[in-house]
Amino acid sequence: MGYQYILFYKPYNVLSQFSSGSTPPAADSAPRLTLKDFIPIADVYPVGRLDRDSEGLMLLTDNGRVQHRLSEPRFGHRRTYWVQVEHLPSTAAIAQLRQGVTIKGYRTLPCQVELMAIAPPLSERDPPIRDRQSIPTAWLEMTLQEGKNRQVRRMTAAVGHPTLRLVRQAIAHLHLGDLQPGQWRPATPAERQGLLQL
Missing domain, CATH: 3.30.70.1560 (Alpha-L RNA-binding motif)
Known part of the structure; x- marks a missing residue:
């Protein structure tokens, strides 16, 4: 099976990680939402981050090379x-x-x-x-x-x-398109090819 590439529309107030960290939320606050609350796929990791108060497109993958190319500042995209x-x-x-x-x-x-x-x-x-x-x-x-x-x-x-x-x-060449907050989809073949050419 090949690498996985997931496009996700991160909603506001969601952490860009799969765990909420070691600090429990205050007794009077709601649990922190994380990627785990939206993406039921194992072993994919976010490429870069979006702050909790920011929204929009995230890429998740299990391809370490693509993750490195998109995260490393010297490969600016x-x-x-x-x-x-x-x-x-x-x-x-x-x-x-x-x-x-x-x-x-x-x-x-x-x-x-x-x-x-x-x-x-x-x-x-x-x-x-x-x-x-x-x-x-x-x-x-x-x-x-x-x-x-x-x-x-x-x-x-x-x-x-x-x-x-x-x-x-x-x-890069990936866009939100028709995704709505909280939705995700696999990358298309053309999108995958573009990622492999980075």
Whole structure:
């Protein structure tokens, strides 16, 4: 049997791992959801991570070579995010993001950033984002070649536009497509071939 490649739409408030860790949840809080609550397949592991408060595409596989190529920073690959931010970013703010910003003493690499004319076709988040009528929001499409910890959130905050919702839409040639939060599917033959060519 060949390697397995699973595309998963991680919902908000789900840990990007199969165990909830050694710290039990507080008595008054709900159990932490993990990948184990959604994916009934043994011996596949996530390629990279998404923060608990981020959503979107994850790839899981048992192919160590593919996992290494997609996780190792020196093999940079595209990751595309749909990012809802506070206020409408100015042309100058978008130019800053494109050129790279300094966060935690590190200068981010140049990236692609576009202001989206309409909100992306996403289902409502559960729970929904904080809605303040006095503060407008906007959606950006950001494509990065690197993936530092909480990088997108720190980048938008650095230019004065805190992130409200973050959804990873693509990893290299893989896309969310029709997946809904909590759903997964095996990679298609074409997607598998693309992964083997990395």
